Amino acid sequence: xxxxxxxxxxxxxxxxxxxxxxxxxxxxxxxxxxxxxxxxxxxxxxxxxxxxxxxxxxxxxxxxxxxxxxxxxxxxxxxxxxxxxxxxxxxxxxxxxxxxxxxxxxxxxxxxxxxxxxxxxxxxxxxxxxxxxxxxxxxxxxxxxxxxxxxxxxxxxxxxxxxxxxxxxxxxxxxxxxxxxxxxxxxxxxxxxxxxxxxxxxxxxxxxxxxxxxxxxxxxxxxxxxxxxxxxxxxxxxxxxxxxxxxxxxxxxxxxxxxxxxxxxxxxxxxxxxxxxxxxxx
Numbered sequence: 001x002x003x004x005x006x007x008x009x010x011x012x013x014x015x016x017x018x019x020x021x022x023x024x025x026x027x028x029x030x031x032x033x034x035x036x037x038x039x040x041x042x043x044x045x046x047x048x049x050x051x052x053x054x055x056x057x058x059x060x061x062x063x064x065x066x067x068x069x070x071x072x073x074x075x076x077x078x079x080x081x082x083x084x085x086x087x088x089x090x091x092x093x094x095x096x097x098x099x100x101x102x103x104x105x106x107x108x109x110x111x112x113x114x115x116x117x118x119x120x121x122x123x124x125x126x127x128x129x130x131x132x133x134x135x136x137x138x139x140x141x142x143x144x145x146x147x148x149x150x151x152x153x154x155x156x157x158x159x160x161x162x163x164x165x166x167x168x169x170x171x172x173x174x175x176x177x178x179x180x181x182x183x184x185x186x187x188x189x190x191x192x193x194x195x196x197x198x199x200x201x202x203x204x205x206x207x208x209x210x211x212x213x214x215x216x217x218x219x220x221x222x223x224x225x226x227x228x229x230x231x232x233x234x235x236x237x238x239x240x241x242x243x244x245x246x247x248x249x250x251x252x253x254x255x256x257x258x259x260x261x262x263x264x265x266x267x268x269x270x271x272x273x274x275x276x277x278x279x280x281x282x
Contacts, residue, residue, distance in 0.1 A: 002031040006041045006050035009034020012137035012157035014089060015240050018180040019054040036134055038067040045183050053079075053183040060177045061088070062115045064243075068181070069231055071160050072272050073199045073241055080095030080187035081197055089176040093115050094140055094163040095150045101166060104128060108139035109152035117152055120170040125150075137161075179278070187250075187273040194249040195226070197272035201233055201241045204264060210265055211242065217258040218246055233268075241268065250272040 005020040010139045011034060023030035033050060035041045041053040048246065057068045072078070091113055095104065106129040107114075107121060114121070114135050121130065128150075133139035136153035140161045143151035151157075160164055188194070218225050227245035248255040250271050263269045 003028040003052070004033065004050045004130060005030040006033045006035050006044040006053040008038050008041050008135065008148055010135065010137045010141075012140065012154065012160045013058050013135045013217070014087065014154055014178060015054055015135075015180060016085050016155065017154065017241075018056075018085050018178075021087060022054060022083065022182060025085070026083075036064070039071050042071045042075065042183060045079055045185070046075075052082065052185070054085075055182055055183065056112075056178050057084075057181045057205045058179040059116065060175065061111060061171065061173055062112050064229060065112070065139060066231070067247075069243060070234075073231065073243070073270065074234065078270065078272075079183045079185060080271075081181045081275050082184040082186065082188050083182040083184070084195070084278050086177050086179045086278050089116070089152065089171060089178050090169055091152050091171045091176070092155055092158065093120075093150050093163050093167040093170055094143065094153050094158050095130055095166045096144055097162070097164045099148070099150070099164070099166070100266065103148050104150045104166075105130060106146065106149040107152065108133050108143045109144075110134070110136045110151065113139075113152045116171045116176060119172040120167075121240075124167075181273075182275075187271075188275040190249040190251055190274070191276045193277050193279075194247075194274055195277045196246050196250045196274040198244045198246065198253060198273055199241055199268070199270045200244070200262065200266045201239070201268040203267040214265065215260045217256060217261045221254045221258050223248055223255055223258060243272075247277075 008015040045053040057114040139151040140153045140157040143149045224247040230240040233239040
């Protein structure tokens with residue numbers, strides 16, 4: 001039976017590219033299924049329709065992907081991050097064959113792509129109507145049904161939908177990279193070069209030094225903290241959940257000890273997953 005891999009689609013998205021690279025890297029005989037939302041990918045793995053799912057979690061220009069963070073934190077039936085893969089993002093401006101630059105009056109793209117190409121759009125198409133789409137591939141598909149329109153997407157989308165590349169490398173800065181995570185019912189066994197993602201919130205009776213004290217649990221044990229950010233708790237204004245990435249695997253003694261101490265002061269604590277750290281040569 002082939003490995004069932006869901007991804008945030010449709011075909012022609014960067015997430016599909018990440019899914020294909022992950023499958024090849026792990027030598028998996030994967031059957032890919034596209035889902036129209038990140039939550040849909042998550043649910044397909046939860047329900048058993050897919051063995052694993054691939055979703056974007058962070059871009060080097062636009063930052064974190066809120067829907068991915070929210071579903072990881074707030075799901076009542078949590079999945080784990082089992083692996084990660086980072087790919088370069090090279091945005092193209094795509095049009096129906098024969099469309100000229102001065103004919104473009106509307107531009108379709110996913111909101112993340114629009115943010116990553118903001119300067120290009122403002123300089124070259126300041127009067128164009130900008131419309132958000134569910135994905136870059138969906139933007140290309142929609143654009144192909146319109147007149148005097150363009151879309152932002154990868155070269156593969158142009159090949160799949162018969163579009164023409166009007167401009168390439170239109171992102172505001174390079175390198176532009178997106179990190180994708182692989183979701184599963186279990187995280188990864190230790191490899192010796194791992195990362196652990198955590199989510200935590202403190203009790204209602206917050207007091208000074210709780211966050212600093214928690215971070216000291218890592219530093220006192222020589223554990224490197226690579227990322228920290230906050231998301232609204234969705235309970236009431238002014239309360240937050242902190243999302244943290246640290247070096248090491250949650251099963252390792254030092255990190256397990258730090259986690260045990262931190263949990264004592266938390267009203268919410270979740271290990272989102274321990275998984276191999278991405279390497280550029282991977």
